[in-house]
Amino acid sequence: MKKLYIFDFDGTLVNTFHDTVLSYNKAMQKHGLKEYDYTNIDEVDYDDFIENMTHDEEVLESYGKIYQNCPKKHTKAYTEVQQLLDKLVEKQIELAICSNREQGQLEEYTHKIFPKTPFKYIIGYVHGESYKPNPEMINKIIDNVPYNDDEIIYVGDKLEDITTAKNVEIDVAIVTWGQGNSEVYNDEYPVMIADKPSQLLEL
Secondary structure, eight states, rough: OSSEEESSSSTTTTHHHHHHHHHHHHHHTTTTOOOOOOOOGGGGOOHHHHHHOOOOOHHHHHHHHHHHSSSSOOOEEEETTTHHHHHHHHTOOEEEEEEEEEHHHHHHHHHHHHTTEEEEEEEEEOOSSOOSSSSSHHHHHTTTTOOOGEEEEEESHHHHHHHHHHHHHEEEEEEESSOOOHHTTTTTSSEESSSGGGGGGGG
C-alpha cells in the first residue's frame, strides 16, 4: 500500500490544454501569423502542437501574457479525478503535487479547482531553480516525509515524469488521459498505465 501519492498537474490532474491552444492562437493572430489549425481539441496531438509552436520570443511573450490573463473557462479537473482524490483521503493516504508550472500559478489553480482537497505539498517551479526531471523539485517532498521510497508513488503522463521517478528511484504510474504517447505507454519502468483514475486506487 502506498502512503503518499505525488501527482503531476497539467495532463494528470487537470486539463489545461484547451486554454493553452486558444491562448497560443490568439498570440499568433495578434502578430499576424498562421494559427495552429485544428477541428476538435480532443483530437489534437500534444506532441504535434509543441513541435509546431513558434520560437519567436516576442510571440511567446504575448502568449504567456494572454494565457495568464485569460479566464481559463476550459481548465478543469479530468473526469473522476476528484473522486479519486477523495477516496485516497478517505484511506488516509497523503497527497502532493509536483509540477513544472510556476509556483504561484500552481497554488492558485490547485486551490481553485480542488478547494477541499488537503494536498500536503504543492511544489511548482521557482525562478532560478531546476525543472523536472531534475530531482531537486520532487526531493522537496520526498526529503520531508517519513515514508520509505517504496511507499511513495509518482503519477504523471509524460516521459519526463518517468525520468523524474527514475532519478529519485521511486515507482511511477502513467495516465493515458493526458499528453502522453506510445513511447511513454510502452516504457517498461512504470508500475501501471492507467486508463481511468479509479485504477490508481489499486497501487
